[in-house]
Amino acid sequence: MAATVRIFTLGVVAGVVSGLFGVGGGVVVVPGLVLWMGLDQRSAAATSLATITVTAAAAVVLFGRADSVDWPAAGYLLIGSAVGAWFAARHLDRVPRNWLSWLFAALLIGAAARLMIA
Amino acid sequence: MTEALALIGIGLVTGMLASSLGIGGGVVFVPFLVVAIGLDQAVAQGTSLAVIAPTAAIGTYIHVRYGRVDWSAAVPVAAGGVLGAVLGAGLALAADPLVLRRLFAALLLVLAYRLVTRQLRSEPELRGPTGR
Numbered sequence: 001m002a003a004t005v006r007i008f009t010l011g012v013v014a015g016v017v018s019g020l021f022g023v024g025g026g027v028v029v030v031p032g033l034v035l036w037m038g039l040d041q042r043s044a045a046a047t048s049l050a051t052i053t054v055t056a057a058a059a060v061v062l063f064g065r066a067d068s069v070d071w072p073a074a075g076y077l078l079i080g081s082a083v084g085a086w087f088a089a090r091h092l093d094r095v096p097r098n099w100l101s102w103l104f105a106a107l108l109i110g111a112a113a114r115l116m117i118a
Numbered sequence: 119m120t121e122a123l124a125l126i127g128i129g130l131v132t133g134m135l136a137s138s139l140g141i142g143g144g145v146v147f148v149p150f151l152v153v154a155i156g157l158d159q160a161v162a163q164g165t166s167l168a169v170i171a172p173t174a175a176i177g178t179y180i181h182v183r184y185g186r187v188d189w190s191a192a193v194p195v196a197a198g199g200v201l202g203a204v205l206g207a208g209l210a211l212a213a214d215p216l217v218l219r220r221l222f223a224a225l226l227l228v229l230a231y232r233l234v235t236r237q238l239r240s241e242p243e244l245r246g247p248t249g250r
Contacts (some may be wrong), residue, residue: 005193011195015202020210021225022163023144024170029195033211037191046186047195048150050178061166062207070161073151075170076122080129081136081143081173086138095138104135107228111149115223115224 006036011051019059024052121155128154136173144170145229145248148222155184159219 010032018025026048033044063069088095132143140145144166181187197250210218 003170003238006196007191008198011198011200012205013198013203013204014195015199016206016209017197018167019139019203019206019208021144021206021222022166022210023149023225024174025199027229029199032139033188033191033195036125037209039188039191041160043188044179044183046184047192048187049174049181050192051196051199053171053178055145055203056167056174057197059203059207060164060171060212061223063160063167066160066164066211067165068158068161068211069154069158069168070151070165071168072134072153073125074165075145075234076125077129077147077165078172080126081133081169081247082129082176084130084133084135085137085173085177086133088134095134097138097239098195100135100138101233104139105230105233105237108145108226108233111153111221112226112230114153115149115219115226118128 003037010036011055014051015055015058018052019062022059023053024093026052043059069110124154133173143173145226149226152219159215159222162215163210163218165221 009068010029012030014025014028017023026045029051030032030041030044033039033047033093034041037044060069128146129143132146135141135146136143144163147169148159148162150195151157152159155162157165178187182250213221
C-alpha cells in the first residue's frame with residue numbers, strides 16, 4: 001500500500017513536469033521506477049513509455065481545448081520521428097551513441113541560451 | 119513547404135536520438151518550434167505533447183509484445199500522471215509566456231548537466247576495443 005502511494009506520487013510529479021514543460025516525463029519516471037520499485041533499466045524504460053502515452057494524451061486534451069496545438073506541425077514532426085525512431089531501433093549497433101550524447105548536450109545548452117536571451 | 123521539410127527533418131533526427139538515447143523528444147521539439155518556427159511557448163509545448171503521445175504509444179506496443187511493461191507499477195504511475203498532467207498543463211496555459219520560457223530553459227540546463235556528468239563517468243568503458 002505504501003509503495004502504491006509512493007509511485008502514485010511519482011506519477012503526479014512526472015505528470016506536472018510533462019504538462020508544464022511539454023515533455024514526456026520519462027526523466028522523472030525512469031529513475032523513480034529503478035530506485036523505488038527495483039525495476040531494471042529496460043523494464044523501467046518500457047513501463048515509463050506506457051505511462052507517458054496516457055499522461056501526454058491527457059495533457060494534449062487540455063492544450064487542444066485551449067487551441068494551443070499546431071496540428072499540421074505536429075503531423076510533420078510525427079512523420080519524421082516515427083521513421084527516425086524505427087531506423088535507430090533497427091540499426092542500434094551502428095548508431096554512434098557516445099558522439100550523439102555529446103551532440104545532444106551541446107544542443108540542449110545552445111537551445112537554453114537561445115531561449116534565455118530571446 | 120520548406121517549413122514542412124524542416125519539421126520532418128528535425129522529427130527524423132529527434133526520433134533517432136530518442137530511440138538510441140532513451141529520451142523523450144520534447145526537449146528538442148519545444149525549443150525548435152519556438153526558435154525556428156516561431157510558435158508561442160505554450161503552443162510549442164502542446165504540439166510537442168501531440169507528437170509524443172502517439173510516438174510513445176507505438177513504442178509501448180512493441181514493449182508490451184516483448185512483455186517488458188510492469189503493469190503493477192504502470193497503472194498507479196499513469197493514474198497519478200493524468201492528475202499531474204492536468205495540473206501542469208493548466209499551469210502552463212495560465213503562466214506568463216516569458217516565465218514559462220525561462221523555466222523551460224532552466225530544465226534544459228539541468229538535463230544537459232546530468233547528461234554531461236553521466237558521459238564523463240561512463241566514457242572510459244565506451245572506449246573499449248569494440249567501441250566505435
